[in-house]
Amino acid sequence: MKLWREEFSIEAAHERYVARRQFGKFLVLTSLGMFVGNLWILLRSQFRKEEAFSRALVARTGDIPRGGVKLFTYPGPQDPCILFHTQAGRFVAYSQKCTHLSCAVIPAQDGQRIECPCHHGFFSIEDGRVLQGPPPRPLPRIVLDRQGEELWAIGIDLGTDPSSSPEKSS
Amino acid sequence: MSDPRPGSRGLTALDGAISLIAILLIVQMWLLTATLEAYLAGHHSVAAPAAALSGGLFAAGFALYRFIEGIDRMARSQTP
Numbered sequence A: 001m002k003l004w005r006e007e008f009s010i011e012a013a014h015e016r017y018v019a020r021r022q023f024g025k026f027l028v029l030t031s032l033g034m035f036v037g038n039l040w041i042l043l044r045s046q047f048r049k050e051e052a053f054s055r056a057l058v059a060r061t062g063d064i065p066r067g068g069v070k071l072f073t074y075p076g077p078q079d080p081c082i083l084f085h086t087q088a089g090r091f092v093a094y095s096q097k098c099t100h101l102s103c104a105v106i107p108a109q110d111g112q113r114i115e116c117p118c119h120h121g122f123f124s125i126e127d128g129r130v131l132q133g134p135p136p137r138p139l140p141r142i143v144l145d146r147q148g149e150e151l152w153a154i155g156i157d158l159g160t161d162p163s164s165s166p167e168k169s170s
Numbered sequence B: 001m002s003d004p005r006p007g008s009r010g011l012t013a014l015d016g017a018i019s020l021i022a023i024l025l026i027v028q029m030w031l032l033t034a035t036l037e038a039y040l041a042g043h044h045s046v047a048a049p050a051a052a053l054s055g056g057l058f059a060a061g062f063a064l065y066r067f068i069e070g071i072d073r074m075a076r077s078q079t080p
Helices: A003-007 A012-046 B008-040 B044-078
Strands: A056-060 A069-073 A080-085 A091-095 A113-116 A121-124 A130-132 A141-147 A150-157 A167-169
Touching: A012 B008, A012 B044, A056 A069, A080 A141, A091 A150, B008 B044
Parallel strands: A141 A167
Antiparallel strands: A056 A150, A069 A080, A080 A091, A091 A141, A113 A121, A121 A130, A141 A150
């Protein structure tokens, strides 16, 4: 049977069959698209390159009092980050983009948490994990290297390794 | 009571197969979004099993589509 005879119903009784078959074909092609999407993610995972981050001076420790913050960009000028000097005396830095919808996060009024004012998501100031609200992932943490009085950004941790420490000293 | 209309049993089978394909597709959509979310979060280990499962769901859907084609062909050949 020729192709056009299969795709177009000549007799009225066949029309219901053809409509269902074509709908089934549409569903299966959509399913193929989903499969291709999963394959694309797999390929991206297999062939991903480890990003090489440059070192960038963030701040001098004496410039930020306890409870203070400083805004900076890392690794590029379009990547806003925020540095915290916690009440415990530690320096921690995170990407300022909320993992929900990329609003800029700010210190919460209690000084103990990081807040996304758009949808009231809250993150821990200690390790960037989600405490409350819609954000699905922790804030990407900027790996800091402390050299004397200087704080250097040396990389980004997406929060998948819980054993990594927030701040290195050397 | 049997349906006197010609080919109605074939149509019921087609509807059942299409419903199953739709359910598989919904699962596949959820799987893709969950895998993408995990990938963006840096969890790369889930990509391989998710792709395998998605391929299995596609294969099942394709097998059902071949079933639909077979019924379609058979029903049309029976109709004068």
